[in-house]
Amino acid sequence: MPGSSRITRRGVLAVAAAGAVTTSIVALGGWRLSPRPILSPGASPGPGNTLDRTPLAIPPLDTGVISADGVRTFELAAQTGETTFTAGVRTPTWGYNGAFGGPTLRAANGEKVRVVVRNELSEVTTTHWHGMKVPALADGGPHQPIHPGKTWAAEWTVEQPAATLWYHPHNHGTTEAHVYRGLAGMFIIDDKVSPEDSPLPSDYGVDDVPVVVADRSFAADGSFDERRRDAAGMLGDTLLVNGTVSPSFAATRELTRLRILNGSTARSYRFELDAGPLLLVGTDSGLLPEPASVAGVTLTPGERAEVVVALEPGQTAMLRSVPHTLGLLGTTERASGTRDAFDVLELTRGEAGSGGGSDAVKHASLSDLTDWVDAGGFFAAAFPAEAEPDKRRTVTLQDNKINHRRMNMARIDEVVTVGDRERWFVTNEHFLPHNLHIHNARFRVHSIDGRTPAAELRGWKDTVYAPPSRTVIIDVEFGTSTDPHLPYMFHCHLLQHEDQGMMAQFVVVRPGEAAGPLDTPAIRDGGSHDGH
Ligand SMILES: [Cu+2]
Known part of the structure; x- marks a missing residue:
């Protein structure tokens, strides 16, 4: 069966009409890939054919501006908009500084940062910096509401090593809805030392790639369907990666670093690469002391993993989510989506000489990475010895x-x-x-x-x-x-x-x-x- 980003279960009756998406789900148990990717018009899913894929959207990188008082300052506006996830279907969405998702904010350990958030929505929201050590006043939880038309400024000094963090609403009682409508972005922390000191890929959007995965369901009119609920929450039947359906990323270097965020509200994923093991270099709050070769990585909502993928010129690999278990009863496993198998992100590298196989600048290879670690190089300080807790x-x-x-x-x-x-x-x-x-x-x-x-x-x-x-x-x-x-x-x-x-x-x-x-x-x- 060809790959598909559409996640669905047996018993789906689906009709795709021009300009509209109509699905109705009958829960008969058992999950599989849909043979017809409804949200990928033009796909040719017959034997030997593969899906038409869309270039992976890369959220804009926002490094802010250094204000007169020396603070790295960012501005975010939570706003409404409309997004076309697939041709002919317009979906009302929310986003930061755009219709869906948010820019990737980036700052370094030791820097003073300020984020000014303006609420252009019609209801109260908040903006929380997930994974960030911050003063309580700057946390952006339910005690820092931003009323419609108002702004809120959070200020803190980054006091933590390199990590892939993220930001999202955290208003008590409406967090799920606000995130589901699209409010989420990455916040990358770099180490004080220049990233060039390590062989890890760090060229944003080129070999250092955000991968924000989130599943959504669509109503007949193309809007996000917030009504389909189960024990774990809203489980979508369509996968969005940075807002892209059926995405493909064109790698231009041997090594590509993927910063994977489970931005779903309920679904868990187990990420695997069809080309072999994943090289895990970081988890939620930072890099590992050395890379670990793993068969796959399971992420429940909110968790992150940084992996490095090596591709030869001309090679294609598929990041997939595969069936796994959360140690639950069968019906509950289904409510977390653990029985599903689907493609997440295709990675392609052009042939040498085609623009995809070489680069004017020398970049680290897998052997460089291995040599560097063997020589005592590390990504993060070794973990402290386990002491008795206070x-x-x-x-x-x-x-x-x-x-x-x-x-x-x-x-x-x-x-x-x-x-x-x-x-x-x-x-x-x-x-x-x-x-x-x-x-x-x-x-x-x-x-x-x-x-x-x-x-x-x-x-x-x-x-x-x-x-x-x-x-x-x-x-x-x-x-x-x-x-x-x-x-x-x-x-x-x-x-x-x-x-x-x-x-x-x-x-x-x-x-x-x-x-x-x-x-x-x-x-x-x-x-x-x-x-x-
Ligand atoms: Cu829970």
Whole structure:
């Protein structure tokens, strides 16, 4: 069967008419690739043919401007627009500085940055810097609402090594909808040292490529369908990569670095390359001490992976998502999309001399990378030796609850003392899939049910999957800011669960400092979502 970016299940009745997309889904169980990629007009999916593919859209790179006070300053506008994902179908969408998605922001460790966000939508939103260590005031969570027509400025000093972070709305109760409509972008952190010091590809859009994957369903009128819900949230039947359906990327160098973000609200993916193993060089919160060759990488919503793919001149490879398991009951696995197999991104490299096989500038090859690591080069400092934690904390996950409580914006759930290294024991007591994301922090997975985690979970993380009936132990390192009156969030990043209350709050205080009370505009405005 030819590849397809269309994700669907058996029993699909689909009619493609000019200018309209009509689908109706009958859930009969069992998933497969659709033989007819409805959203790829002109495709010739017969034997021996391959899909027409579209060049991968690359979100514009935005390095901001250095303001008079020396701060790297970015401007974002959350706005509405219309996007043509496939010819003849116009979809109302939301985006930052555009109709869908957002620019890739880029700054370096040690820099002062400021982001001014203007809300041009008709409802309250927020902008959260996922994975960033920031003062609570700049976190962009539910306590920093941006009302329609207003602007909000977040300012902080980057205090973390190179990593692929991202930004998205975080307004309590509407996060899923805002992200689903298209509000999401990458935020790349570089090390202070020049990236040229390492052989990792770093030429944005050329050999350093953002891969924001998100699944969507379309209603008959071409709009995103926000009504199809299941236990894990909204599961789409069409894959968008940087907003592109059936994308292909034309590599011009031997090595291409893919920064993969699971930007879906519910779906999990297991990424594999048909050409062989993936060279994993980074996880959520930074680069690995050395690359790891892995068969594949599983990402639940919000997680990232950086991989390097090597292509010979004339070679084509396919990044796919393959069936996998989240350790769930069968029907629940389907609700997370784990039974699906589909193409994610085609990678092609032209023949030598065709413009795709050579480059005027010498760039690193796979052997350069290997030699460099063998010679003691590393991407990130080796991880600190495991020490006894300063504090142990238990986090249990239930049905839309954390530690048996639903989100309450006026309640402080946990108090963290700045500088403490904490060990969290995270147990999913529920039968549904959940993961845990902690703001203003990064962590390492110590063990899962007493076992050493897989290679893809051994790097720095900020979001980790929590399988039912298992305990994930993580060692957490928080940012250096303190504020006893303004909280950070920790929550499930399956956004439907988060919106329904699977979120809790912690403040970071100085040693001996009293926490609270919380007093924020969002609480005074009655934004409190009281738990039961
Ligand atoms: Cu969840």
